[in-house]
Amino acid sequence: MSLLSPKWGLGRSLVALGPMLLLAPFIALKQHYSLPEPQTALTDARTDLPQISEARILGFAKHLSEDIGYRTVGTYEHALADAWMVEQAEAAQRNCERVVRESGRKLECEVWRQQGSGTHRFDMMSKRLYKSYQNLTNIVVRVSDGTPAGKEHALLLNAHLDSTLPSPGAADDAISVGIMLDCIRVLVDTPGWSPAHAAIFLFNHAEESLQDGSHLFSTQHPVAHTVRAVINLEAAGSTGRELLFQATSEEMVEAYSHVPRPFGTIFANDVFNSGVLLSDTDFRQFEEYLNVPGLDIAIVGNSYLYHMRKDLVENIEAGVAQNMGENTLALIRHLTAPGSALPQLINDGPGHKKKKMQMVYFGLMSHFFMYRFATAKVLYGALLASALALTRPVWGEQARGMLAVGVGIVGSMGAPNVVALVMHRVLGKGMSWFAGGHFAAIRLYGPVTLLDEKSVYAAIVLLQAAAAFGIQLLGVGSAAAFFISGLPIFGSLLLNNVALTTRKGEVSLWAYALGQFLPLLTGTLIMVPTVEVFVPLTGRLGNAPADNIVATLIAFLGSQALPLAIPFAHRFGRKALQKAVLVLTVATVANMAIYARRDVFDDMHQKRLFVLHLENVTTHEHHLHIAAADGAPGFHELVQAITSDFAGLQTSAVPVVMDDYNSDWDPLYPFSAFLSPYKIELPTDTGYASPWIAPGTSFALTAVNDVTDLAAGTRSFTLQVDHPGLIWTVIAFDAHVLKWNLDNNPPAEFARHHVKEASYYKADTWTLELIVQLPAGGAGEGIAFNFIGLQEKAMWPGKRAVKAQGGPAMVLFERLDAWLEEKTGGTVDATLLGCVAGSVVV
Structure with a gap:
């Protein structure tokens, strides 16, 4: 039986298409990971000309x-x-x-x-x-x-x-x-x-x-x-x-x-x-x-x-x-x-x-293609018109086919999300793909994307061409991805109708081989760098549904890389499709069982932990603030263990609401919105004398040139922030600002404001010029400012060499860092920052 016949079974057809299914991603991955030979010499020995070293x-x-x-x-x-x-x-x-x-x-x-x-x-x-x-x-x-x-x-x-x-x-x-x-x-x-x-x-x-x-x-x-x-x-x-x-x-x-x-x-x-x-x-x-x-x-x-x-x-x-x-x-x-x-x-x-x-551009293998949006509209429009003409005799069937494809796409996107929900909500193993790298995420969510897919070949051509043309009309250059997929599928269908089939209405395996090769090649080239970026960064989006985001991303990119999977599944009839669904279901369940036993983090795919040792110069209290930037399981237990070993059995870690008024985390504002923080009270050494309130070294906010105009209902002053020994200071306050030296467009209302500072080494003073609207009824009691800064000598491990100058924060950080290394096996990367904060009415 030849490749021109559609009568081969699923197994034999997959064997025949195997070389194409393996060769396209192999070529793509080889190209993606190809790097030049590193040079050590400053000059090229062949040309005696200088070269990059x-x-x-x-x-x-x-x-x-x-x-x-x-x-x-x-x-x-x-x-x-x-x-x-x-x-x-x-x-x-x-x-x-x-x-x-x-x-x-x-x-x-x-x-x-x-x-x-x-x-x-x-x-x-x-x-x-x-x-x-x-x-x-x-x-x-x-x-x-x-x-x-x-x-x-x-x-x-x-x-x-x-x-x-x-x-x-x-x-x-x-x-x-x-x-x-x-x-x-x-x-x-x-x-x-x-x-x-x-x-x-x-x-x-x-x-x-x-x-x-x-x-x-x-x-x-x-x-x-x-x-x-x-x-x-x-x-x-x-x-x-x-x-x-x-x-x-x-x-x-x-x-x-x-x-x-x-x-x-x-x-x-x-x-x-x-x-x-x-x-x-x-x-x-x-x-x-x-x-x-x-x-x-x-x-x-x-x-x-x-x-x-x-x-x-x-x-x-x-x-x-x-x-x-x-x-x-x-x-x-x-x-x-x-x-x-x-x-x-x-x-x-x-x-x-x-x-x-308005230019489309993309690299494909060793070539770089680029053309203007106007050209793209012509190309994509021509493809759509040609696809409509090619499928015109069976438009009624294609309508049903497109409906089936739509159902299949919904299924391919929905099924991985079901898996993600089960892993996260039922099994409590969210982000189980993180330590395995981006390919681990593909292995977990990839097989299930093929469930429930059935349609006809020509419907895919129409949908790809329509998507390319319609999206390009919106001025989105990424429509090229649908054109690159649709063009070879259209060509293979045209060739199939003209030269490949032995009986009317049949689709040759050659058509699948020719139509699928380029989409699989380009789809791999798009998928790999995309998941390289998204998988690690999605794992740091706090309580965002990272599992569902990654599952949806892989489902979408996978369906674009394998656009002919749906008609191919439809090719063998209901019984064969049911068997394929069963096999893929078993593979997915097996994957879930394997991933459920995996650790989320390892020494090269670490959990990022944020730890602040905070001294409040207003209340004279010391607290440890701990937060994670991911939704992986086990964080609460880790916090409780830290609390027990570093704050004592009589102390408990208190979960804290993260909003614009949580000034303890203002050094990381607004990224702090992704964090899930806990606050732990620390005992204070009775002999401790704070260096941050002594004359000449104090962290202080004062008003200079303070003038109140009751007739105009305004107050103008220069806020002076002195922060010797502290960096990255932040002030937060509520006021109706009429004018300041930050820009010409302060919010035209009473609002919360955050101003962050960063300066050269030992630049310890900065100012903010303000004109504010007085509250109704008079001058009021002043403006309440929250302020916070990082101790320049208390950041672990960056300041390990001068740890003796970092005070209580560095003493705790040295112990805590060693504790984390031992308890977690090096799977946690902790950002350890000593902070000084307070509040004052100016």
């Missing part, structure tokens, strides 16, 4: 993340990184001057250490938030041909030197700092190279404190107005190819198509811009304040280590730095060359919205 890049990353260490804004280590970066920039400048002297090339390297203060609004998670920063720094290197014309239009490259609370930040973002330094070296040392347009390298020093450094550059640096486009280098992981996850102009996408190994899709761009991922980068500041287009590029694989202690060079995959470095170098060369599109991207300044990008 991964060894040099990782050397920089290791120095920043391990020799200097945790570079949280405001810490001593942050200042050390600043001094080191100035040395590196000046060394690059000296090398540039040497090259000019020896070769006479048209080349100039300029260095600035920018320092300044400012404020900006930073809305996040539907919360209005304000930032204030004092004496923060940026290190800026401009490479140009030395002429005014060569400096008129510039490409900006950005990476941040600081790391988050508390993480060594080898991937996020020290590796990007190393890449930019090595790109400067290669460009300057390349004989004959001279840029037609300048390249500005911004080593910004405050991204993790909500993008203060990029705001400082964008609003205050003297060369910021020359920037025409930006390339932002980031990391949310430590393995694999870096992903182009945001592009905002057709010219920049075209430039990206020239890199050696492009990896980006309009799908990733649409997902990021949808706000589904609660993440942001410095790119936001450049868009808002410079109004320039650009590319946002990040390492995303293995994002389980994102913002964790194990973000170390030893956990960065070999080839990652080489790949990102070579792609970045290619972008710089292309955009600074004569004939570049850079001068066309004129900076109109903030407030002048640029035209929204």
